[in-house]
């Protein structure tokens with residue numbers, strides 16, 4: 001099995017089990033693998049291929065139907081993969097961020113790097129359901145399982161300023177952008193689609209300021225702009241995989257030097273500078289929630305669980 005086949009097989013086995021039939025099919029299909037291999041490296045991502053096929057109305061369940069759609073519609077699939085990128089915006093990740101944000105004295109000024117449409121910039125506007133603790137509006141609240149001594153907040157944080165930066169900011173008022181965000185939600189997870197629709201409705205009422213640019217170029221300027229009377233927090237979730245190792249190291253060095261808090265919710269392997277108290281589970285993907293370099297918890301990749309460190 002070559003590296004690309006292994007990458008697809010791993011994605012279905014560990015990250016996205018609902019795509020497993022497709023990833024196993026692709027891993028054993030030299031014709032489809034060679035189409036994907038001809039794309040630029042950042043565009044070979046499994047999630048991007050499946051979202052592009054869904055965006056074009058193609059089937060993503062049985063492998064024979066999927067592979068014949070990909071072969072027959074390759075020009076359109078390829079063009080979609082080249083024009084767009086994986087910008088999955090998962091507002092429910094706020095359920096993982098919230099206890100960490102509430103460890104800080106407010107009011108907060110939030111800067112999200114790799115913000116996509118900025119849905120995670122509104123942790124103060126959503127509802128949450130933790131075991132034994134409900135916060136915010138409960139209709140469609142984000143449910144988060146918790147283990148360990150998580151300091152669950154008893155109120156939502158006060159956010160007085162918020163801004164996002166992204167290579168390609170998406171506007172929740174643009175139907176094409178929202179259609180792409182929908183295609184990125186895995187089809188076997190209707191609750192995530194419902195979360196997306198609700199978050200889009202919340203954010204569309206008061207869209208955030210989103211700056212177009214590279215996080216390494218923009219972050220220091222945004223920290224300097226933040227109101228002095230607020231506690232400034234730069235945060236990011238599911239962004240570091242899109243940076244090269246050198247870009248990640250540069251970002252980490254910048255963050256260590258900036259006069260602000262730094263909250264990361266990223267895969268453990270993307271934060272090699274963090275010393276985790278336990279090894280991450282081998283059989284499922286997790287994020288490591290890290291505040292100012294201190295590991296706090298493992299979080300479910302879509303904010304569905306928190307496993308707080310003792």
Ligand SMILES: C[S@@+](CC[C@H](N)C(=O)[O-])C[C@H]1O[C@@H](n2cnc3c(N)ncnc32)[C@H](O)[C@@H]1O
Pocket residue numbers: 085086087088089090091093113114115116117120165166167168213214215216236237238239242243
């Ligand atoms: C998977 S999405 C995550 C979005 C959001 N943080 C969330 O968790 O819902 C990753 C985002 O990071 C952005 N991104 C990737 N590399 C970036 C960079 N160098 N500078 C700014 N944004 C970047 C992408 O455009 C994309 O919108």
